[in-house]
Every structure is written in structure tokens, then in C-alpha cells.
Amino acid sequence: MRLALLLLLLGAVALGQGDDLWKRLCAQCHGEKAQGMRPYPGLQGAAPLFATPEGRRYLVLVVLYGRKGEAGLMPGFAQLKDEELAALLNHLMALLKAKGEPFKPEDIRKERGQNLAPDRIQRP
Numbered sequence: 266m267r268l269a270l271l272l273l274l275l276g277a278v279a280l281g282q283g284d285d286l287w288k289r290l291c292a293q294c295h296g297e298k299a300q301g302m303r304p305y306p307g308l309q310g311a312a313p314l315f316a317t318p319e320g321r322r323y324l325v326l327v328v329l330y331g332r333k334g335e336a337g338l339m340p341g342f343a344q345l346k347d348e349e350l351a352a353l354l355n356h357l358m359a360l361l362k363a364k365g366e367p368f369k370p371e372d373i374r375k376e377r378g379q380n381l382a383p384d385r386i387q388r389p
Contacts, residue, residue: 283356286349290342291357299360304336308361315358315365319389324354325368325376331383338383347373 288297294305301307314320328350331341342350347370354368 282349283352283354283359286345286353287356287360291353294339299357306334306336308357311357312361312363314389315361315363317389321365321368321372322376323386323389324357325350325373326379326381326386328353329373329376330379330381330386332386333384341383343377347371347377 291299294302295308296302299308311324314324327339327341329341329343332339342353345353350373351368351370357363358365358367
């Protein structure tokens with residue numbers, strides 16, 4: 266019972282951390298609810314990516330290294346900790362009501378160190 270309560274509390278802290286990071290780093294371009302802010306896109310079309318291994322990898326690469334799109338360059342956030350990026354992606358998944366397993370810090374860690382240029386990140 267104590268373990269379940271601890272895990273629930275840790276999950277709530279991670280979601281709160283993701284919300285704070287979203288507001289600080291993402292909302293000014295993508296909107297509070299990922300609806301987009303001109304000229305930057307909304308992210309509703311990203312929801313299916315959370316459900317596939319290649320889509321999940323793509324999302325991790327985007328938050329680590331950035332992405333070049335029609336509206337310009339989205340910066341990467343490799344300076345953030347693995348736990349922070351996992352919380353950020355989990356927050357986006359909740360905003361979009363997307364299906365998929367929660368991201369774990371290990372999901373981020375295994376994609377680090379590639380030093381990919383944003384124009385090399387291609388959507389599956």
C-alpha cells in the first residue's frame with residue numbers, strides 16, 4: 266500500500282514537472298494546450314506517434330535535437346535531464362489524450378549522444 270502511494274505521488278510530481286516545463290519552453294509557440302500559435306503548428310497530428318516505437322523515437326529525437334519545419338527551427342532541449350524530457354513528453358501525451366506507454370528516462374538516455382542536426386530528424 267505504501268509503495269503504491271509512493272508511485273502515485275512520484276507520477277503526480279513528474280506530471281507537474283512536465284506542465285511547468287511545457288509552460289516555460291513550449292507553450293509560447295505551440296500554445297497552452299498544444300493548439301499552436303501562428304506561425305507555429307499545433308501538435309494534434311502528433312498523437313498517433315505516441316503509440317508506435319518509431320513514432321516514440323522520433324518524438325524523443327525532436328525534443329533532444331530540435332526540428333526544422335515550415336515555420337522555422339524548433340530548438341532541441343538536450344540540456345535538460347532525461348527525467349525532465351520524459352516528463353515533458355508525458356505531459357504532451359496527456360494534453361493530446363494520446364494512447365501509449367509513459368516515457369521513461371531510459372527512453373531519452375538511449376537516444377543521447379548522436380548530436381543530430383535538426384534537419385536530419387524526419388517524421389516516420
